[in-house]
Structure formats: structure tokens, C-alpha cells
Amino acid sequence: MDFALNKDQKELQTAFGKMCAADIAPCAAAADAAASLQIDNLKKIAQAGYFATAVPAEFGGKGEELVTLFALTETLAAACPGTAMAASTSAWLCNTAILKYGSDSLKKSLLPALAAGEKLGAFALAEPGAGSDINAMAATAVKDGDSWKLDGVKGLCWNAAAADVIIVIAKTGDGADAQPALSAFAVEKGSGYSVGEQAKTLGLRAAPAANIDLSGCAVPASNLLGAEGAGWDIAMDLLDYGRLQMAALAVGVSTACFMAAKDHAETRMAFGKPIGVFQEVAFKAADIYIAADVPRLLANQACWRKQQGENCSHLIASAKLLASQKVVEAAHKCLQIFGGKGYTADAPAERLYRDARFFEIGNGTTEIMRQVICKDLLGADF
Ligand SMILES: Cc1cc2nc3c(=O)[nH]c(=O)nc-3n(C[C@H](O)[C@H](O)[C@H](O)COP(=O)(O)OP(=O)(O)OC[C@H]3O[C@@H](n4cnc5c(N)ncnc54)[C@H](O)[C@@H]3O)c2cc1C
The missing domain is CATH 2.40.110.10 (Butyryl-CoA Dehydrogenase, subunit A, domain 2)
Structure with a gap:
């Protein structure tokens, strides 16, 4: 089974990525410092169709697959993790809850505005x-x-x-x-x-x-x-989506770590050379790359299985666990590549290091992810 994005999905991600690079990423440090929701950025994200991604066309959406929502979410997180957290909570959890469990009249009254980004969900x-x-x-x-x-x-x-x-x-x-x-x-x-x-x-x-x-x-x-x-079953189902959301955000932050680390390794000079030529530094950059790439593959498979209606909570928990542990390692290595500058707010490494830590906690901690995997696969009940 090939879980790679098809041509249309790739084009969508590329166009969205261009908008994120031009409009969202330059505001990331200021958004972090302001510690407030960036309404203008949310409007741009809405205009780019993000909130409509996985909502069916009959409710004003684009009817795309979960794997597309994953790709756009990680792209947004690579630009500004905080803004991505706010936007993706609406798209992954609120939209999904109403779409899957709302009455027809509730869907008609809420989904078009949520898909357009005129309403925000929690x-x-x-x-x-x-x-x-x-x-x-x-x-x-x-x-x-x-x-x-x-x-x-x-x-x-x-x-x-x-x-x-x-x-x-x-x-x-x-x-x-x-x-x-x-x-x-x-x-x-x-x-x-x-x-x-x-x-x-x-x-x-x-x-x-x-x-x-x-x-x-x-x-x-x-x-x-x-x-x-039916709230328990609904909550468990929504947590599957929320854990895929966490995996997408974590993969995006790992990508941001890679881009920042690569840029610094290529430009920072020490002993007359760019530090990226030192094997210790280059190997760290390779590890950071893997921190995004491998969890993405696992998560894409999990998105596909969830989309098919399979019971795959253990796979989703595995993807969330792996992505969240890897992003913490990636942020640690990224900061190390930046040296002393990485410890200051002058470099993105410091912000990414702080951002990364949430993913081991939100929508189920790492410990709870292991329990989900054990319960699903071993029938273990702790
Ligand atoms: C900034 C922020 C935003 C949040 N936003 C939302 C949101 O929008 N919606 C929402 O619903 N929730 C939200 N949360 C809550 C989040 O999902 C919970 O914090 C998370 O699920 C962990 O629960 P807890 O904090 O109560 O930790 P606890 O359950 O108290 O756990 C504390 C520690 O004990 C461990 N532990 C607990 N039970 C076991 C066990 N049986 N076996 C082994 N270890 C165990 C945990 O893994 C953890 O390490 C948010 C949290 C934060 C910090």
C-alpha cells in the first residue's frame, strides 16, 4: 500500500506551504512573544481553505482525505506551531465531532461557517x-x-x-x-x-x-x-483524530527544527568551516530529519486506516507516541546545533524546544499511548 500523497494532494500542500512561508512563518516569533491568538493569520489560513479540507462539499468543504488534512497541518505547524495548534483543534476535533455525530440540522447550521473559518472550534x-x-x-x-x-x-x-x-x-x-x-x-x-x-x-x-x-x-x-x-465512544473516536492531529503538529515542528538546524549548520562558521561539515553536527541534522520522516509514514498509514473506518487506535497511538518523542529529541538536537544562540529567544530553536514538549502530553500522554497499544494488541487492562 502506498501512502504517499497523490499529485493533487501534493499541489495543494505546495500552494498551502507557499502561503504559510510567506504569511505565517514570519509572524511565529512575534506570535509566541505576544502569547495571543493571531486572528489575521487564522483568516489567511481560512482563505487558503485549511478549515474546509476534510469537510464534505455539501457542507461547504473540500471533501479531502484525512491524509491531506495531516499534510496541511504539518505544513502549518512547520510555519507557526502555536497558530497550527489553534487552527487544527478546530479542524480535527470540532469539525469531525459535528460531521460524524451532529444532526443534519446541526451540520447545516454549523459546518459551513466552521469550514469557512468564520467560526472557530474547541x-x-x-x-x-x-x-x-x-x-x-x-x-x-x-x-x-x-x-x-x-x-x-x-x-x-x-x-x-x-x-x-x-x-x-x-x-x-x-x-x-x-x-x-x-x-x-x-x-x-x-x-x-x-x-x-x-x-x-x-x-x-x-x-x-x-x-x-x-x-x-x-x-x-x-x-x-x-x-x-454515547459520549464515551464518541470521546474515544475523537481522541483518535486528536492524536493524529498531535502527530501532524509534532511532525511539522520536527520539520521546522530540521530547516532551522540545516540553515544554521550551513552558515555558522567555526574553526574556519561551516559547522555542518563536522560529523557530530551533520549526524544530529540527520536524526532531526528522521524525526519528521518516520513518524509521518506511520501516521499517514494510520490516517488511511482511520478513514477506512478500521479500529486502529493502537496504530494511531503508536504514531502519536513516536512523533511526540521524536520531536522532543529533534528540538533538543536543534538547540544544540545553535549553541549558545539556541538558548536565547534570538533563534527559533528556543521556541521550538518549548513548543515540542506539549505533544508528549496532549490528547493522551506517552504513558497512556502505551496503555492504548497494550490494550488493543495484548488485551492488557492496567
Ligand atoms: C496547555 C494545555 C492545553 C490543553 N488543551 C486541552 C483541550 O483543548 N481539550 C482537552 O480535553 N484537554 C486539553 N488539555 C488536557 C490534556 O489533554 C491533559 O493534560 C492530558 O491528557 C494529561 O492529563 P493530566 O494533565 O490530567 O495528567 P494526569 O492524568 O494527572 O497524569 C499525570 C502523569 O501521570 C501519568 N499517568 C496517569 N495515569 C497513569 C496510568 N494509569 N499509568 C501510567 N501513568 C499514568 C501520566 O502519563 C502523566 O505523566 C490541555 C492541557 C494543556 C497543558
Whole structure:
């Protein structure tokens, strides 16, 4: 099976890459320093069709495959990881949740604006007391006539303040075997929730994250996604997409590390030579290249299998685990190639080093990825 992009997909990625190089990458350092969402950049990304990529044409999208969304996401992440985190959360998680689980009327009312980038999405599964352990979730949703009343605190959540639509998973019953019955909701802006202070994060600072207080929040019954009580399965399905998103972002950051390291190795002189001629430096650059290339191959296969509807959570977890570990190594080596300059904000290496660390945590930690792989392949239950 060949998972390489076809001619059309490559052309799409090349055109998108040109826009990212011209308009997004030059703003990356300033976006990090400002620690704020770059609305103008999101508009450019929207104009380039990013949010529409995997949305079917009938809802204003381009109907492209997941592997195309992966390619565009890694391209965007190579330009500005923080902006890519914000945009991809909307495209991979919010769009997918509504497309797969929303009613026809919800799809018609929300997807065209999400695909056009006129609305931004978020995904709120984790809570201050329930990250890896989703069963410890405390947020609730109670049916009240024609609406659902939500309560509890979600956090941290990318795009919390800016989002027009937040996919919220909440408890709607006790369920069996100590596993609460969960349900999923499309919570629209103005439905009564409040957003906490922006978190001071290590990296990805162009993507603000905050807690969401759901007390006082009510959504129409029609904003329930899937069936009542189907939230666990929906969350697990969406986490597959979220982990592919993390892999794409990590691969993109590894690519950014490679480009920065290569440029520096070719231009920085020591002992009368560009440092790239020293084997110790060149080998590091080779390792950084591999950090993007190998996880991409695995992730492309995982995208394809997910697209076919296969149960491939272990493959997705493997791709996420590999991409996230490799990007941390890549960022470490990139900073080393930059020497002292790499330790300062004057070089991209410092920012990429901070950005890289999130991918070993978000949408399931490295430890949880190993558990998913063991559960799927060995039937192990920890
Ligand atoms: C900036 C930021 C933005 C975020 N955005 C979002 C978002 O948009 N939406 C969302 O839903 N979530 C979001 N999160 C939450 C993120 O997904 C969680 O932080 C992550 O899943 C880990 O959960 P936790 O932080 O509660 O860690 P914990 O679950 O407390 O884990 C702590 C440590 O213990 C380990 N551990 C836990 N259980 C086990 C076990 N059984 N076996 C072995 N090791 C274990 C973990 O691997 C980890 O190393 C965000 C987090 C951050 C930091």
C-alpha cells in the first residue's frame, strides 16, 4: 500500500506551504512573544481553505482525505506551531465531532461557517481532576425540558475564549462498572459558560488555553451529539483524530527544527568551516530529519486506516507516541546545533524546544499511548 500523497494532494500542500512561508512563518516569533491568538493569520489560513479540507462539499468543504488534512497541518505547524495548534483543534476535533455525530440540522447550521473559518472550534474533554482518567470526570449535563443544563469545570482547553463552538463531554448518568455514562454536546458561544484566565504555558503560546466554567450553561436538546450516553465512544473516536492531529503538529515542528538546524549548520562558521561539515553536527541534522520522516509514514498509514473506518487506535497511538518523542529529541538536537544562540529567544530553536514538549502530553500522554497499544494488541487492562 502506498501512502504517499497523490499529485493533487501534493499541489495543494505546495500552494498551502507557499502561503504559510510567506504569511505565517514570519509572524511565529512575534506570535509566541505576544502569547495571543493571531486572528489575521487564522483568516489567511481560512482563505487558503485549511478549515474546509476534510469537510464534505455539501457542507461547504473540500471533501479531502484525512491524509491531506495531516499534510496541511504539518505544513502549518512547520510555519507557526502555536497558530497550527489553534487552527487544527478546530479542524480535527470540532469539525469531525459535528460531521460524524451532529444532526443534519446541526451540520447545516454549523459546518459551513466552521469550514469557512468564520467560526472557530474547541474540544473540552479533560478537567482539572480528570485528564488521563476520564472516568473521574465531574462535569454533568442534566436534561431540562428541551435543553441540557451543564455544570462543572473543563480545562485546560485550547481556543476556550475564542471558540464559537466547544465540543463538551459531560456525565449524564452513572453507567455501569464504575464507568460514568457520558454524552457529547456542541456548546455554542453565548450559552452561559465562562472562561478562566489564559494559562501561562511553556510553549505553543499563539494558542491560548484556559479553563471553562460550565455553571449556568444551557444548550438546546438538538445540540446533543450522537445518542444520550454515547459520549464515551464518541470521546474515544475523537481522541483518535486528536492524536493524529498531535502527530501532524509534532511532525511539522520536527520539520521546522530540521530547516532551522540545516540553515544554521550551513552558515555558522567555526574553526574556519561551516559547522555542518563536522560529523557530530551533520549526524544530529540527520536524526532531526528522521524525526519528521518516520513518524509521518506511520501516521499517514494510520490516517488511511482511520478513514477506512478500521479500529486502529493502537496504530494511531503508536504514531502519536513516536512523533511526540521524536520531536522532543529533534528540538533538543536543534538547540544544540545553535549553541549558545539556541538558548536565547534570538533563534527559533528556543521556541521550538518549548513548543515540542506539549505533544508528549496532549490528547493522551506517552504513558497512556502505551496503555492504548497494550490494550488493543495484548488485551492488557492496567
Ligand atoms: C496547555 C494545555 C492545553 C490543553 N488543551 C486541552 C483541550 O483543548 N481539550 C482537552 O480535553 N484537554 C486539553 N488539555 C488536557 C490534556 O489533554 C491533559 O493534560 C492530558 O491528557 C494529561 O492529563 P493530566 O494533565 O490530567 O495528567 P494526569 O492524568 O494527572 O497524569 C499525570 C502523569 O501521570 C501519568 N499517568 C496517569 N495515569 C497513569 C496510568 N494509569 N499509568 C501510567 N501513568 C499514568 C501520566 O502519563 C502523566 O505523566 C490541555 C492541557 C494543556 C497543558
